[in-house]
Amino acid sequence: MNGTQILTLGLGLEAPWTLKDQHLDTAVSPHRLDLHVEAERGNLYPCPECGKACPAHDFTTRTWRHLNFFQHHCYLHARVPRAKCPDHGIKRVEVPWARPGSDFTLLWSIKEKLRWIQQAPTPRGARWRITRFLNFAREAIADKALLAPVRKALNILERHADRVIRRWLSALTNARLEGMNSLFQGARSRARGYRNEGYFITMIYLIGSPVGSLLDQAKST
Numbered sequence: 001m002n003g004t005q006i007l008t009l010g011l012g013l014e015a016p017w018t019l020k021d022q023h024l025d026t027a028v029s030p031h032r033l034d035l036h037v038e039a040e041r042g043n044l045y046p047c048p049e050c051g052k053a054c055p056a057h058d059f060t061t062r063t064w065r066h067l068n069f070f071q072h073h074c075y076l077h078a079r080v081p082r083a084k085c086p087d088h089g090i091k092r093v094e095v096p097w098a099r100p101g102s103d104f105t106l107l108w109s110i111k112e113k114l115r116w117i118q119q120a121p122t123p124r125g126a127r128w129r130i131t132r133f134l135n136f137a138r139e140a141i142a143d144k145a146l147l148a149p150v151r152k153a154l155n156i157l158e159r160h161a162d163r164v165i166r167r168w169l170s171a172l173t174n175a176r177l178e179g180m181n182s183l184f185q186g187a188r189s190r191a192r193g194y195r196n197e198g199y200f201i202t203m204i205y206l207i208g209s210p211v212g213s214l215l216d217q218a219k220s221t
């Protein structure tokens with residue numbers, strides 16, 4: 001499996017979308033990773049209203065903020081078609097990695113929502129936010145097979161919510177969050193027990209995102 005295939009898995013890309021190009025800019029700080037996604041030429045796209053496979057009418061290049069890849073800021077670019085449906089006219093096609101109209105990928109949105117849990121001022125507020133978060137995240141990942149490991153992590157968070165909340169005031173310090181980089185190194189050794197690189201990428205996401213620290217705390221309590 002090469003780098004492009006690993007990134008494709010990590011992004012959760014499905015046909016007709018493929019990763020065509022990647023560029024890491026090390027001249028800027030923090031480093032910036034740009035991923036360019038394309039759909040295969042001549043492909044038909046589902047009309048967002050009725051699902052009928054329709055030809056592309058035109059394309060627009062769009063950009064989404066995606067989860068950092070290691071310490072690199074990551075942006076996803078794609079030429080998104082408008083489908084020409086005989087019944088509904090010209091409609092922007094939905095992409096699997098983001099909600100319609102959003103400038104952020106699903107995983108980025110999930111990560112930001114986790115930050116929102118951490119910013120809860122009280123344990124009671126945290127509980128309420130965790131419930132809202134679980135509903136939001138489950139709806140967002142829906143039936144996307146490649147995000148199954150994320151779904152598993154959500155179940156763990158739900159099971160351990162009490163413990164996460166109990167440690168609310170003492171444990172969620174900035175220092176803990178800023179120590180994430182060393183955890184990335186640890187991910188490599190942990191990933192040896194995983195079936196494929198896709199899991200490894202997912203683990204980096206989970207360890208790098210605040211859910212990693214929440215889950216670690218839950219398990220160690």
Ligand SMILES: [Zn+2]
Pocket residue numbers: 047048049050051052085086087088089
């Ligand atoms: Zn239609």
